[in-house]
Amino acid sequence: MALRFLTAGDSHGDSLTGIIEGLPAGIPVSLRKIRRELRRRSQSFGRGSRQEIETDQVEILGGLWKGKTTGAPLAIRIPNRGRKVSGKRGGALSTVPRPGHADLAGCLKYGLDEVPPISERASARSTAMRVAIGAVARMALERFSVEIISHVRSIGGIAAEPGPLSVDGIRRRVARSPVRCVDPGVGRRMADAIRSAQEEGHSLGGSVEVVASGIPPGVGSHVAWDRKLDARLAGALMSIQSVKAVEIGEGLDTHRRFGVDAQDAIVLDGGRLARPTNFAGGIEGGISNGEDITVRVYAKPIPTAKKCLPTVNLRTLKPRPSPYVRSDVCVIPALGVIAESVVAWELLCAVMEKFGGDHMDETERNLRSYLASLEERTRP
Ligand SMILES: Cc1cc2nc3c(=O)[nH]c(=O)nc-3n(C[C@H](O)[C@H](O)[C@H](O)COP(=O)(O)O)c2cc1C
Numbered sequence: 313m314a315l316r317f318l319t320a321g322d323s324h325g326d327s328l329t330g331i332i333e334g335l336p337a338g339i340p341v342s343l344r345k346i347r348r349e350l351r352r353r354s355q356s357f358g359r360g361s362r363q364e365i366e367t368d369q370v371e372i373l374g375g376l377w378k379g380k381t382t383g384a385p386l387a388i389r390i391p392n393r394g395r396k397v398s399g400k401r402g403g404a405l406s407t408v409p410r411p412g413h414a415d416l417a418g419c420l421k422y423g424l425d426e427v428p429p430i431s432e433r434a435s436a437r438s439t440a441m442r443v444a445i446g447a448v449a450r451m452a453l454e455r456f457s458v459e460i461i462s463h464v465r466s467i468g469g470i471a472a473e474p475g476p477l478s479v480d481g482i483r484r485r486v487a488r489s490p491v492r493c494v495d496p497g498v499g500r501r502m503a504d505a506i507r508s509a510q511e512e513g514h515s516l517g518g519s520v521e522v523v524a525s526g527i528p529p530g531v532g533s534h535v536a537w538d539r540k541l542d543a544r545l546a547g548a549l550m551s552i553q554s555v556k557a558v559e560i561g562e563g564l565d566t567h568r569r570f571g572v573d574a575q576d577a578i579v580l581d582g583g584r585l586a587r588p589t590n591f592a593g594g595i596e597g598g599i600s601n602g603e604d605i606t607v608r609v610y611a612k613p614i615p616t617a618k619k620c621l622p623t624v625n626l627r628t629l630k631p632r633p634s635p636y637v638r639s640d641v642c643v644i645p646a647l648g649v650i651a652e653s654v655v656a657w658e659l660l661c662a663v664m665e666k667f668g669g670d671h672m673d674e675t676e677r678n679l680r681s682y683l684a685s686l687e688e689r690t691r692p
Contacts, residue, residue: 315661317445323392323435330388330441332448335375336664337383338672339452346370349447350390350440353649357490358506358516358642370444383670388444392437405635407627412615416623425626436553436643439650446653449660455672456663456679458526460656461486462648464493465608467502468509468516476590479525479604492520492645510641513618517554518644519610522655524594528683529602531662532595540598541605541662548658549609552650554643557610561593564608576603585690605659609651614640 314334321328350368375386406426409415418430450460459479463486465472472495477485485494491506493499502518509516532541546558566574576587576596587603594605620634640646667682669675 315664317657319438319441319445321390321392321438321441322432323437324432325392327389327391328438328441330390330445332375332386332388332445334664335381335383335386335448335452336669336672336675337381339381339448339455340379341372341376341381341386341448341451342379343370343372345451346388346444346447349443349450349649349653353440353443353646356492356643356645356649357503358645359640386448388441388448390440390444408623408625408632408635410615410634411621411623412612416626419626427626434553439552442552442657443650443653446650446656449653449656452660452672453526453656453663455676456526458524458659458663460522460524460652460659462492462520462522462652464489464491464499464502464644464648465519465521467491467493467518467642467644468505468613470498470501470505472498477523479523482523490645492648506642515613515615515617515640516642516644517611517613518642518647519608520644520648520651521606521608522648522651524605524655524659527594527600527602527605527659527663528679529600529686530682531600531659531666532598534597534599539665541600541658542593542595542598544662545595545605545607545655545658548654549607549651552609552611552647552654554611554614555609555647556612559608559610560595561606562591563593566591576601580690583691600662605655607651607655609647611644611647614643617641 316334317330317332319328319330347368347370354368369391371389373387373389375382375384406428409419409427414430414434415427419425419427461479461482463482472493474494477494482494486492489499491499491502493502506516533539537543542560549555549558574591576589576592579586579588590603593607594600594603616636616639618636620636622631623634624631667675667678669678
């Protein structure tokens with residue numbers, strides 16, 4: 313059974329709902345761990361008062377028995393604190409589309425002259441459910457010793473160039489940085505840049521890197537475009553609000569080099585096949601090659617800022633400045649958490665396609681026997 317999920321809910325509605333189908337039985341699901349991930353997303357440096365309506369509360373409505381998945385659809389609810397959206401009067405600004413959002417294109421497409429039906433659903437509030445679903449995926453992947461972490465590489469043009477880092481190294485270093493940057497000096501400059509942007513009425517974009525360790529070789533496939541692991545990761549990450557580019561491994565550097573300096577050699581090291589470098593980000597031909605999977609995600613500065621662009625009232629057609637409501641200044645540290653969750657989900661989907669199983673014990677048996685067969689093949 314292929315894994316899939318569906319979400320519903322508005323930014324200021326009663327709650328967000330998510331239903332995951334196709335999970336094997338036996339995944340231990342901890343509400344505490346889901347809440348922890350939601351908190352990492354909502355409490356990140358650079359976020360604004362928008363977070364006041366987020367509670368980090370979460371409920372599981374079905375699909376669990378004694379704390380473990382049953383194989384049935386898993387239903388998740390995340391309540392919103394605050395006002396209800398349905399039937400709400402729009403207000404004077406409700407017919408003014410904001411540049412940089414889905415507002416105008418959505419109103420044109422759906423034949424509307426009021427923005428809230430579009431903006432309520434297009435809002436990045438929906439990423440809270442992506443994080444909750446990703447947290448469930450992580451709990452499944454933990455059984456196979458897969459670990460996923462992210463760090464902030466750049467904010468507003470201030471960049472860290474740390475070189476290759478292990479998941480543990482990243483985890484230790486980001487824990488000490490309010491902006492989740494592995495370089496303390498660069499992290500301080502990033503935090504200062506966010507504070508200045510806030511004072512000056514600007515917003516800031518940037519980039520994050522997600523690293524996943526423990527994915528065995530052979531996940532994903534070269535045989536069809538929609539089974540390629542790199543393509544699936546890139547598509548899923550691009551669907552996060554404000555993401556404008558995704559890079560697999562060192563793709564943005566390697567395109568400038570000679571071919572020989574852009575590939576990862578294959579060597580035998582102590583009876584094991586090894587790769588001295590990881591320019592490919594752990595994926596070759598759409599298939600995981602056993603190295604850490606690394607992807608980089610680039611996001612534009614969020615559109616809402618005190619310094620705003622002109623727009624037009626859709627009812628009166630009179631020009632006016634884009635409306636400003638207090639909002640986030642820089643969502644890049646939060647983006648790291650969201651991107652980790654999205655990567656966790658896509659990796660779980662691909663792992664389940666490769667190893668199958670209706671119960672986690674069966675999946676693990678299949679994985680272990682495959683790993684044993686790989687060891688056999690590389691034994692001298
Ligand atoms: C975690 C997160 C929080 C965001 N918060 C805001 C916000 O407070 N104000 C805003 O204007 N945009 C915010 N955005 C960005 C918008 O959701 C996004 O720019 C918009 O939906 C259109 O982006 P797109 O063209 O890439 O889809 C946020 C994005 C993310 C990922």
